[in-house]
Amino acid sequence: MKPTVAAFPATRLRRLRRTPSIRAMVQETALTPADFIWPVFVRDGEGIEEPIPSMPGVVRRSVDLIGQAARDAQALGIPAICLFPYTDPSKKTEDCAEAWNPDNLSNRATRAIKAAAPDIAVMTDVALDPYNINGHDGFVEDGVIVNDRTVEALVKQALSQAEAGVDIIGPSDMMDGRIGALRSALESAGHSDVLLLSYAAKYASGFYGPFRDAVGASGALKGDKSTYQMNPANTDEALRLIERDLQEGADMIMVKPGMPYLDICRRAKETFAAPTFAYQVSGEYAMLQAASQNGWLDGDKVILESLMAFKRAGCDGILTYFAPAAAKLMGG
Numbered sequence: 001m002k003p004t005v006a007a008f009p010a011t012r013l014r015r016l017r018r019t020p021s022i023r024a025m026v027q028e029t030a031l032t033p034a035d036f037i038w039p040v041f042v043r044d045g046e047g048i049e050e051p052i053p054s055m056p057g058v059v060r061r062s063v064d065l066i067g068q069a070a071r072d073a074q075a076l077g078i079p080a081i082c083l084f085p086y087t088d089p090s091k092k093t094e095d096c097a098e099a100w101n102p103d104n105l106s107n108r109a110t111r112a113i114k115a116a117a118p119d120i121a122v123m124t125d126v127a128l129d130p131y132n133i134n135g136h137d138g139f140v141e142d143g144v145i146v147n148d149r150t151v152e153a154l155v156k157q158a159l160s161q162a163e164a165g166v167d168i169i170g171p172s173d174m175m176d177g178r179i180g181a182l183r184s185a186l187e188s189a190g191h192s193d194v195l196l197l198s199y200a201a202k203y204a205s206g207f208y209g210p211f212r213d214a215v216g217a218s219g220a221l222k223g224d225k226s227t228y229q230m231n232p233a234n235t236d237e238a239l240r241l242i243e244r245d246l247q248e249g250a251d252m253i254m255v256k257p258g259m260p261y262l263d264i265c266r267r268a269k270e271t272f273a274a275p276t277f278a279y280q281v282s283g284e285y286a287m288l289q290a291a292s293q294n295g296w297l298d299g300d301k302v303i304l305e306s307l308m309a310f311k312r313a314g315c316d317g318i319l320t321y322f323a324p325a326a327a328k329l330m331g332g
């Protein structure tokens, strides 16, 4: 539908922008703390909050501090936390067995959050990279990232997360067939209420660099992830992946990275009308923080503006390291 606009001066569009209350009345999109999923890094030890140099303002927390972080997030109105483990290099192996250890960092952190703040939703990541000696999301055989054997391992990883009590499982690995395999394994194991938020359209992006520092995968990674993550030049392929994952049993889908891929968010929401999330990734966070710290950008302003852009593009929510800061800016 094309908006009707009478000729000037019958129409003066600035009338609608004259005062704050008029602007508020005609605002089309809203951002609230309920739109956020907060990604949090966990590590071993006690009483540790360790800064991540390439993500100023973000820390790795020891498991004993994660409950308080969850209570703080809940008090700010943030509905979900997403856990990422910084696994001790000595626990990284070729067979990635730490990924389904019931007492691994991710599972211990899940239980700690459930004990401290039972109402906040816990999301975990399904992919082998934090546990893999070579930094890849899947098993590597003769230099090739193999699909089907990886999916079997992802199922074990997801079941151990479900046992620990997670609400949402986020497969970020981009293997084929994993959503169907995870969904049927969860059903058979009595975890039929666990949600799958598929990283369906995940691009092979340079914007993940600081995250790989945060989980200690940067040094380990050999080669790149282009044989499983998407080519940044493609958009139809994103729709095929999203449709496939929804048909296999994904409850929600994600586009990642965020800001450089808002066109994909818009197409995804318009095509499938499914719960659609974007991940404002570590590199996006680092760029905005670096420029703000240099006084080149007004940090408070660009945090909220960048997050509003996702809502405007059709997203239902955003994974963002800014979640607590943004919630505070919104008066939460």
Ligand code: PBG
Residues within 6 Å of the ligand: 125, 126, 127, 128, 129, 137, 172, 173, 207, 208, 209, 210, 211, 212, 225, 280, 281, 282, 283
């Ligand atoms: C890996 C994973 C990545 C991120 C989330 N899960 C990195 C990658 O694919 O290399 C990136 C998140 C970010 O950059 O903030 N399974």
